[in-house]
Amino acid sequence: MTVTGFQHHDHQACVTDGLEALGRFCRQNGLRLTPLRQAVFQILLSSHRAVGAYEILHRLGARGLSPPPPVAYRHLDFLVTNGFAHRIEKLNAFIACMHIGAAHDPAFLICRNCRTVSETDSDASMLALHHRASDADFQIESSVVEVLGICPECRGHEQGNAY
Amino acid sequence: MTVTGFQHHDHQACVTDGLEALGRFCRQNGLRLTPLRQAVFQILLSSHRAVGAYEILHRLGARGLSPPPPVAYRHLDFLVTNGFAHRIEKLNAFIACMHIGAAHDPAFLICRNCRTVSETDSDASMLALHHRASDADFQIESSVVEVLGICPECRGHEQGNAY
DNA sequence: TGCTTAAATGTAATAATATAACAGTTGCGT
DNA sequence: ACGCAACTGTTATATTATTACATTTAAGCA
Numbered sequence: 001m002t003v004t005g006f007q008h009h010d011h012q013a014c015v016t017d018g019l020e021a022l023g024r025f026c027r028q029n030g031l032r033l034t035p036l037r038q039a040v041f042q043i044l045l046s047s048h049r050a051v052g053a054y055e056i057l058h059r060l061g062a063r064g065l066s067p068p069p070p071v072a073y074r075h076l077d078f079l080v081t082n083g084f085a086h087r088i089e090k091l092n093a094f095i096a097c098m099h100i101g102a103a104h105d106p107a108f109l110i111c112r113n114c115r116t117v118s119e120t121d122s123d124a125s126m127l128a129l130h131h132r133a134s135d136a137d138f139q140i141e142s143s144v145v146e147v148l149g150i151c152p153e154c155r156g157h158e159q160g161n162a163y
Numbered sequence: 164m165t166v167t168g169f170q171h172h173d174h175q176a177c178v179t180d181g182l183e184a185l186g187r188f189c190r191q192n193g194l195r196l197t198p199l200r201q202a203v204f205q206i207l208l209s210s211h212r213a214v215g216a217y218e219i220l221h222r223l224g225a226r227g228l229s230p231p232p233p234v235a236y237r238h239l240d241f242l243v244t245n246g247f248a249h250r251i252e253k254l255n256a257f258i259a260c261m262h263i264g265a266a267h268d269p270a271f272l273i274c275r276n277c278r279t280v281s282e283t284d285s286d287a288s289m290l291a292l293h294h295r296a297s298d299a300d301f302q303i304e305s306s307v308v309e310v311l312g313i314c315p316e317c318r319g320h321e322q323g324n325a326y
Numbered sequence: 327t328g329c330t331t332a333a334a335t336g337t338a339a340t341a342a343t344a345t346a347a348c349a350g351t352t353g354c355g356t
Numbered sequence: 357a358c359g360c361a362a363c364t365g366t367t368a369t370a371t372t373a374t375t376a377c378a379t380t381t382a383a384g385c386a
Contacts, residue, residue, distance in 0.1 A: 006299055032382085034334070053372070068337060073373065078334095089252035090307055092343095092372060107292055109301050120295050129270055129310060132283050136169055137315040138272050144253055146307040147292060152300040195353085197363070216343070231366060236344065241363095255343060255372095 004098065005048040005118030006111070006151045014098070018045045021100040022084055031082060036060075040075040041096060044085055049115045050093035088117060090146045095119070107145035113154035167261065168211040168281035169274070169314045177261070181208045184263040185247055194245060199223075203238040204259060207248055212278045213256035251280060253309045258282070270308035276317035 022041055026033040043059050044051055053072040060067055076094055079085035085094050086106055097106075098119045107122035122145040133140050185204055189196040206222050207214055216235040224230055239257055242248035248257050249269055260269075261282045270285035285308040296303050 006301060032333075036335080069373070070337080070375090071335080074335080089309070109296055109299065109303075111301075112304070118299060118301070120292070122292070126310075129283070129285070129308070133272055133310060133312070136272065136281060138169060138274075138281070138310075138312055139318060140272075140310050140312040141275070142311045144307060144309040144311070145292070146252070147289075147296060147301075147303050148305045148307070149296070149301055149303040155302060195362075199364080232344070233346090233366080234364080237364080 005109075005116055006153060011047075014048075015042075015045050018096055018098075018100070025082075025084075025101050029082075036071070037075050037078055040072070041079055041084060044079070044094055044096035048095065048117055050088045050091045050095050050110070050117050052091070052093045056094075086119065088146065089144050090148060091115060105143055105145075107147065109147050109149065109151075111151035111154055112148050113150055116151055116153075118151075168272075168279055169316060174210075177211075178205075178208050181259055181261075181263070188245075188247075188264050192245075199234070200238050200241055203235070204242055204247060207242070207257055207259035211258065211280055213251045213254045213258050213273070213280050215254070215256045219257075249282065251309065252307050253311060254278060268306055268308075271310065272314075273309055273311050274314035274317055275311050276313055279314055279316075281314075 019038075019042070022038070023033060025031070039060060040056055043056050053069065053076060056072045056076070057066045057069065060071070076085065076087075080087055080094070083097055084100055085096055086108070087094055088108060088110060090110060093115070095108075095117045099106075105122045105126065106119050109118040109120065111117075122143060126143060126145070129143075130140060182201070182205070185201070186196060188194070202223060203219055206219050216232065216239060219235045219239070220229045220232065223234070239248065239250075242259075243250055243257070247260055247263055249260055249271070250257055251271060251273060253273060256278070258271075258280045262269075268285045268289065269282050272281040272283065274280075285306060289306060289308070292306075293303060
């Protein structure tokens with residue numbers, strides 16, 4: 001699996017493909033893709049940076065007052081539950097999934113400076129851990145694999161994180 | 164590396180050894196082991212369950228009123244910074260380190276029912292990820308590896324989590 | 327078609343987690 | 357004893373997240 005997100009790329013393709021995949025998956029699985037759900041997904045999809053719930057609220061309410069917190073959390077919950085977005089524990093924030101529809105145990109490379117997150121896969125990484133868990137009679141249900149560091153872009157001009 | 168924490172064991176030995184290791188490491192590295200720091204560490208050490216900052220405050224103030232939040236966070240910060248405790252991102256909580264003094268990138272097995280956490284090592288698991296990171300020119304600084312599931316004890320009588 | 331019901335949304339209140347800021351105190355080397 | 361740095365005490369506030377319940381929407385079906 002390749003690591004995307006740090007390199008320069010045609011981000012418009014990420015947006016187009018993401019929305020396409022979201023729509024298709026919902027249609028095929030009888031999930032209701034309401035305007036607000038799609039709006040929250042589009043906000044996540046607008047960059048590869050992790051976005052907090054309150055930033056989403058702020059962007060939703062670009063005109064008029066911001067909607068109250070449960071609005072963001074509800075739609076984020078829908079997205080995360082169905083695998084359309086991932087929660088980044090280390091940042092208390094969220095990103096759009098780049099592999100909608102594919103069953104996967106993601107791993108994330110997170111830039112501590114710009115909050116850009118690259119999604120990759122933890123499968124291979126977790127083999128040894130699965131082994132140890134089964135030795136301990138522990139039944140794995142899900143995993144959080146988050147690697148922190150600094151991305152090539154930020155390493156170039158390491159200074160204040162201007163966000 | 165072995166996986167401890169779920170099996171029945173002589174927990175008094177964990178406590179004794181933990182305090183011993185903490186004291187020794189501080190002495191050898193010129194760190195001041197003040198009563199409050201030791202008290203917070205002892206609270207963490209009292210079980211292998213992850214303990215939240217506010218639970219620590221509550222236990223610290225067993226008599227009289229609870230101390231204000233910064234007290235807990237300051238001492239936890241000291242413990243985490245020096246490798247005496249680990250933060251469990253998934254639970255916003257903390258556990259005592261079981262390998263004080265040994266440089267390590269820990270991985271955790273976390274029971275979603277009883278919050279018991281077993282500390283093991285992510286070294287081997289992370290090899291593939293290191294590879295991918297270096298392909299992406301991403302410089303790893305630290306990692307969060309948290310596996311969630313259910314421990315043998317809780318699987319036996321799976322029901323409400325009485326904590 | 328219109329009824330039923332489950333899902334989704336709107337909204338207020340509040341809980342849980344965490345930090346900023348600054349004043350006071352203590353321990354330690356000189 | 358002095359001065360500095362580390363540690364502690366305390367107030368206020370920021371940030372993240374949930375509970376609870378009323379209202380509206382929409383899909384399935386008699």
